Amino acid sequence: MSAAHPLHALGVVEAAEAVASGAVSAEALALTALERLELMGPRFNAVVALDAERALDAARAVDQARARGDALGPLAGVPLAHKDLFYRAGRPCAGGSLIRRDFVPDVTASVLERLDAAGALDLGRLHLAEFALSPTGFNAHDGHGRNPWNLDHCSGGSSSGSGGAVAARLVSGALGSDTGGSIRHPAAMCGVTGLKPTHGLVPMFGAMPLSPSLDTLGPLARSARDIARLMSVIAGPDARDASTLSAPVRDYEAVLDGDLRGVTIAVPLGYYRDAATPEILALLDESLRALRAAGARTVETRAPDMATLNAMMQLVMGVEAATLHRRWLKERPQDYGAQVRARILPGLSYPAVRYAEALMLRAKLTQDWLARAMADADMVHIPTLAVPVPTIAETTQGDPAEVAAAIGRVTHCTRAINYLGLPSLSLPCGFTASGLPAAFQLVGRPFGEGVLLKAGEAYQRMTDSHLRLPPDC
Amino acid sequence: MSQDDAAARLRSEHGVSADAAEASAAQAVARAASASVAAAADRLLTLDETPWSFDTLRALSAAARPETGR
Numbered sequence: 001m002s003a004a005h006p007l008h009a010l011g012v013v014e015a016a017e018a019v020a021s022g023a024v025s026a027e028a029l030a031l032t033a034l035e036r037l038e039l040m041g042p043r044f045n046a047v048v049a050l051d052a053e054r055a056l057d058a059a060r061a062v063d064q065a066r067a068r069g070d071a072l073g074p075l076a077g078v079p080l081a082h083k084d085l086f087y088r089a090g091r092p093c094a095g096g097s098l099i100r101r102d103f104v105p106d107v108t109a110s111v112l113e114r115l116d117a118a119g120a121l122d123l124g125r126l127h128l129a130e131f132a133l134s135p136t137g138f139n140a141h142d143g144h145g146r147n148p149w150n151l152d153h154c155s156g157g158s159s160s161g162s163g164g165a166v167a168a169r170l171v172s173g174a175l176g177s178d179t180g181g182s183i184r185h186p187a188a189m190c191g192v193t194g195l196k197p198t199h200g201l202v203p204m205f206g207a208m209p210l211s212p213s214l215d216t217l218g219p220l221a222r223s224a225r226d227i228a229r230l231m232s233v234i235a236g237p238d239a240r241d242a243s244t245l246s247a248p249v250r251d252y253e254a255v256l257d258g259d260l261r262g263v264t265i266a267v268p269l270g271y272y273r274d275a276a277t278p279e280i281l282a283l284l285d286e287s288l289r290a291l292r293a294a295g296a297r298t299v300e301t302r303a304p305d306m307a308t309l310n311a312m313m314q315l316v317m318g319v320e321a322a323t324l325h326r327r328w329l330k331e332r333p334q335d336y337g338a339q340v341r342a343r344i345l346p347g348l349s350y351p352a353v354r355y356a357e358a359l360m361l362r363a364k365l366t367q368d369w370l371a372r373a374m375a376d377a378d379m380v381h382i383p384t385l386a387v388p389v390p391t392i393a394e395t396t397q398g399d400p401a402e403v404a405a406a407i408g409r410v411t412h413c414t415r416a417i418n419y420l421g422l423p424s425l426s427l428p429c430g431f432t433a434s435g436l437p438a439a440f441q442l443v444g445r446p447f448g449e450g451v452l453l454k455a456g457e458a459y460q461r462m463t464d465s466h467l468r469l470p471p472d473c
Numbered sequence: 474m475s476q477d478d479a480a481a482r483l484r485s486e487h488g489v490s491a492d493a494a495e496a497s498a499a500q501a502v503a504r505a506a507s508a509s510v511a512a513a514a515d516r517l518l519t520l521d522e523t524p525w526s527f528d529t530l531r532a533l534s535a536a537a538r539p540e541t542g543r
Binding site for chain 1: 479482483486487488489490491495496498499500502503504505506507509510511512513514517518525526527528529530531532534535
């Protein structure tokens with residue numbers, strides 16, 4: 001590798017190609033990433049624990065396979081690390097909590113098995129919000145995730161360590177989970193690319209649940225092309241997760257041709273853009289110009305009643321999270337952070353009929369949202385975060401009503417998408433006056449990840465926000 | 474319902490202890506979301522449409538064109 005392309009600067013696809021060609025060894029990539037995770041990870045509070053010995057063994061196995069002339073997997077030698085809610089048999093998995101600090105699973109998550117089989121290196125466990133329940137990266141036990149662009153600002157959560165580690169080039173990519181925006185918040189706030197897949201596309205087996213009707217697993221990486229490579233490996237049916245049985249198997253890289261002619265992007269007026277600040281709106285409009293320059297057509301639509309959809313999401317998540325946590329709320333109430341307790345407790349007070357209504361209306365409301373916000377288009381363009389990245393202080397200190405409002409602004413554009421079960425790709429689109437990243441989402445139809453990645457990759461051919469590095473990284 | 478009633482209800486129905494203010498705040502959140510969901514159900518939920526499930530919608534989409542998902 002030349003000085004212009006140090007090992008840590010390689011994205012997922014670049015790293016896989018460098019290993020496959022023999023330009024670099026998997027062991028060298030692993031050692032570089034481990035060193036950066038150890039030295040720089042604490043600055044962003046991104047790392048829970050490294051798994052160096054296992055990762056180095058896996059890297060040496062890749063190098064030996066290449067030396068023998070064996071066929072290598074599509075992610076052979078690529079250094080990754082993941083949110084600490086993916087189970088690996090025999091390795092602790094705390095889920096950001098005090099309660100599960102000593103939990104050691106006896107199964108391995110389906111997605112980790114798929115990444116292992118593709119030759120990826122799993123370097124360790126990354127920071128997350130307690131039980132994946134904060135959109136800002138707040139964790140009362142482990143400390144707040146910190147944004148590599150400015151340590152006083154939120155990293156976004158709940159996949160806080162995944163966002164920070166990818167942005168700071170500690171790893172080439174990472175997995176996160178998204179129940180109300182937990183992949184898209186850190187992707188947007190840290191300036192990386194993140195995909196929340198269609199519910200039921202990526203198997204949940206072996207990942208700590210929060211709200212099974214809404215939970216999804218997906219990747220964070222530097223580019224849409226990197227995301228496409230990772231998705232081609234982790235997506236698809238799994239007999240251990242019945243929700244994936246109708247999931248398609250696709251080569252998501254095959255459609256990345258940079259040509260958006262024939263693609264229509266809807267821009268819904270109302271709810272999403274009304275919440276955006278002027279500087280965010282300007283960046284959103286600039287991103288639309290780039291997408292049009294790549295050949296896309298844009299049309300204006302109108303968002304439907306989002307208050308109802310947000311209430312549906314809140315109720316479903318509340319009931320399911322309370323169901324999963326009730327025993328610990330009863331037996332170990334003192335071991336929850338106050339913010340997390342406050343988010344789970346309402347779930348114990350909803351009538352059963354309301355929960356059933358929210359689930360029974362899901363298909364109808366999804367169709368209605370698609371018909372109104374997307375109309376005949378292929379995707380919807382909305383902000384991921386309609387305001388500049390907040391500081392940690394704004395979301396933790398002072399008047400509780402103002403803190404709640406600041407946290408609410410983070411989830412304004414994300415949470416209902418999980419109730420709708422739709423795929424959403426978050427892409428960085430420049431920087432606000434404070435020097436923090438801004439981002440937009442492309443939301444697709446169920447299993448429409450292919451066209452979202454095609455649009456995202458075309459956009460990134462024409463822009464460079466995803467290539468910019470945080471200070472001192 | 475008073476703050477004390479909210480805490481007592483959490484304790485009796487779920488065995489969960491919470492102070493009066495915390496329980497009351499949780500109840501207020503639940504009441505607001507419940508009202509929105511109930512109003513939507515009044516407008517939209519009909520007996521004949523309940524079998525049209527989210528899983529069915531997704532399964533139909535899975536067979537759609539790869540490039541657009543339609």
